[in-house]
Amino acid sequence: xxxxxxxxxxxxxxxxxxxxxxxxxxxxxxxxxxxxxxxxxxxxxxxxxxxxxxxxxxxxxxxxxxxxxxxxxxxxxxxxxxxxxxxxxxxxxxxxxxxxxxxxxxxxxxxxxxxxxxxxxxxxxxxxxxxxxxxxxxxxxxxxxxxxxxxxxxxxxxxxxxxxxxxxxxxxxxxxxxxxxxxxxxxxxxxxxxxxxxxxxxxxxxxxxxxxxxxxxxxxxxxxxxxxxxxxxxxxxxxxxxxx
Amino acid sequence: xxxxxxxxxxxxxxxxxxxxxxxxxxxxxxxxxxxxxxxxxxxxxxxxxxxxxxxxxxxxxxxxxxxxxxxxxxxxxxxxxxxxxxxxxxxxxxxxxxxxxxxxxxxxxxxxxxxxxxxxxxxxxxxxxxxxxxxxxxxxxxxxxxxxxxxxxxxxxxxxxxxxxxxxxxxxxxxxxxxxxxxxxxxxxxxxxxxxxxxxxxxxxxxxxxxxxxxxxxxxxxxxxxxxxxxxxxxxxxxxxxxxxxxxxxxxxxxxxxxxxxxxxxxxxxxxxxxxxxxxxxxxxxxxxxxxxxxxxxxxxxxxxxxx
Numbered sequence: 344x345x346x347x348x349x350x351x352x353x354x355x356x357x358x359x360x361x362x363x364x365x366x367x368x369x370x371x372x373x374x375x376x377x378x379x380x381x382x383x384x385x386x387x388x389x390x391x392x393x394x395x396x397x398x399x400x401x402x403x404x405x406x407x408x409x410x411x412x413x414x415x416x417x418x419x420x421x422x423x424x425x426x427x428x429x430x431x432x433x434x435x436x437x438x439x440x441x442x443x444x445x446x447x448x449x450x451x452x453x454x455x456x457x458x459x460x461x462x463x464x465x466x467x468x469x470x471x472x473x474x475x476x477x478x479x480x481x482x483x484x485x486x487x488x489x490x491x492x493x494x495x496x497x498x499x500x501x502x503x504x505x506x507x508x509x510x511x512x513x514x515x516x517x518x519x520x521x522x523x524x525x526x527x528x529x530x531x532x533x534x535x536x537x538x539x540x541x542x543x544x545x546x547x548x549x550x551x552x553x554x555x556x557x558x559x560x561x562x563x564x565x566x567x568x569x570x571x572x573x574x575x576x577x578x579x580x581x582x583x584x585x586x587x
Numbered sequence: 588x589x590x591x592x593x594x595x596x597x598x599x600x601x602x603x604x605x606x607x608x609x610x611x612x613x614x615x616x617x618x619x620x621x622x623x624x625x626x627x628x629x630x631x632x633x634x635x636x637x638x639x640x641x642x643x644x645x646x647x648x649x650x651x652x653x654x655x656x657x658x659x660x661x662x663x664x665x666x667x668x669x670x671x672x673x674x675x676x677x678x679x680x681x682x683x684x685x686x687x688x689x690x691x692x693x694x695x696x697x698x699x700x701x702x703x704x705x706x707x708x709x710x711x712x713x714x715x716x717x718x719x720x721x722x723x724x725x726x727x728x729x730x731x732x733x734x735x736x737x738x739x740x741x742x743x744x745x746x747x748x749x750x751x752x753x754x755x756x757x758x759x760x761x762x763x764x765x766x767x768x769x770x771x772x773x774x775x776x777x778x779x780x781x782x783x784x785x786x787x788x789x790x791x792x793x794x795x796x797x798x799x800x801x802x803x804x805x806x807x808x809x810x811x812x813x814x815x816x817x818x819x820x821x822x823x824x825x826x827x828x829x830x831x832x833x834x835x836x837x838x839x840x841x842x843x844x845x846x847x848x849x850x851x852x853x854x855x856x857x858x859x860x861x862x863x864x865x866x867x868x869x870x871x872x873x874x875x876x877x878x879x880x881x882x883x884x885x886x887x888x889x890x891x892x893x894x895x
Contacts (some may be wrong), residue, residue, distance in 0.1 A: 364716070371641065394782060396781075398779055411755060413891040421786075422778070422781035422782060423783075423784050423785055423787070425782040426781070426783065427783055427784050431782070432782050434778075434779065434782070438770075438776055438778075438779040440772050440775045440776060441775065442771070442775055442777070443768070443772065443775070447768055447771075449778070450765070450768055451768060451772045451783050451785075452783060454765065454769060454783045454784050454785050455783070499783075503783070503784065568588045587751050
């Protein structure tokens with residue numbers, strides 16, 4: 344399969360603190376790839392670097408064969424231009440536009456789509472896919488529960504029909520049944536809508552079960568990588584992340 | 588005239604004055620909503636708007652000599668459109684040169700830059716046009732109409748009608764159009780807006796353009812009463828800023844309500860409290876202090892926390 348995302352030896356620092364050191368990884372087109380790791384391992388930083396929200400100290404990131412982010416003096420694309428290439432991020436903590444209605448949030452997700460008929464069609468698809476959003480389309484997003492907001496954020500990201508969907512801790516702070524539901528949806532998005540998914544999760548079991556390939560990040564470094572089911576059986580992963 | 592009628596008259600006067608405050612307050616509040624920054628040069632934009640409007644109007648009609656006719660009214664609106672467009676460009680240029688390079692600097696830096704721009708605009712106008720004030724001739728017969736003892740001038744009607752029309756247009760824009768919604772999204776969460784493919788720099792430019800165009804309208808409508816001179820924007824701009832704070836800075840409806848409210852409080856409060864004419868401006872600032880003490884976020888300011 345063709346490589347859609349290639350991360351080549353990147354480092355990111357916050358002042359003197361190194362958040363990512365020489366991380367390399369790749370995501371194949373059509374795959375679900377997960378990145379697991381403890382709190383503070385640098386998982387969110389990696390996703391932010393991909394969408395151009397964190398500058399790189401060294402290395403580069405390519406999407407579909409073209410460099411989208413590299414060191415400052417080489418010049419990177421701004422976040423809005425990276426989004427236009429077809430990468431959508433569902434950020435940690437959802438970041439819904441709380442004062443806007445569900446429908447307006449979806450409109451913002453479709454900001455790059457200029458065809459109003461297509462936007463309406465996609466909105467209907469989202470209301471069908473996430474019925475709770477259809478029932479609440481005129482409500483302020485602020486009034487939604489955590490799980491509903493997460494679905495809202497995923498639906499918003501899908502409105503631009505991205506080629507690569509990045510998910511930052513989609514299960515964080517949600518009830519197990521809701522998390523299960525969200526992961527089922529992610530599988531459908533990948534298999535039926537043919538969207539490549541790269542997700543970051545603390546819930547390693549669930550993440551690895553839904554992934555074809557996985558990476559383990561510790562203290563800003565990739566320490567392990569393998570097929571999803573192989574990582575589930577890996578002794579080190581079991582000890583550190585699966586509580587076995 | 589009975590006391591009640593007298594106060595009704597004050598309220599009408601306050602309402603028309605307040606409509607102008609609202610128009611100008613919108614510029615402060617929209618910029619604050621996105622950049623969390625008070626554009627202290629905004630008041631001077633209204634002065635530039637009034638000057639441009641006056642020059643175009645005089646060029647089209649011959650100025651004072653022209654008797655009010657249908658043509659002078661049309662000329663007035665033509666000069667208003669040109670003034671709006673010029674101020675929109677001016678607002679974008681100022682943002683680009685004086686504020687954008689300072690966006691990641693200390694919060695005080697853009698504020699000081701804004702004060703600098705304010706001086707450049709007012710002193711520049713004094714240099715070009717001189718410091719004497721000029722009359723803006725009425726483009727229509729300004730004979731008052733009497734309704735139940737209250738007198739209303741056509742000028743007041745034009746002020747209210749134009750202001751309300753502008754506010755309705757703005758409300759439609761931010762709620763129904765793609766760029767308007769993007770503007771609201773940017774004021775709620777800039778990095779998430781970028782993730783949606785929104786070019787935040789363009790949205791900021793647009794915000795300055797719209798705010799400055801509204802200030803131009805406010806400046807021209809105010810010009811009949813206040814005359815046109817280089818420092819005309821200072822006090823009106825400051826009061827419009829007070830109106831924006833009263834309504835809840837960053838909130839568009841708040842600015843509209845705050846402006847009208849301040850206009851009425853000023854017009855009614857001064858005679859009610861026997862404040863001499865030269866001290867009238869104290870009312871606005873007394874109201875500001877009270878609001879800041881009682882409800883620091885303003886009437887429509889939000890105090891709610893985001894759900895995490």
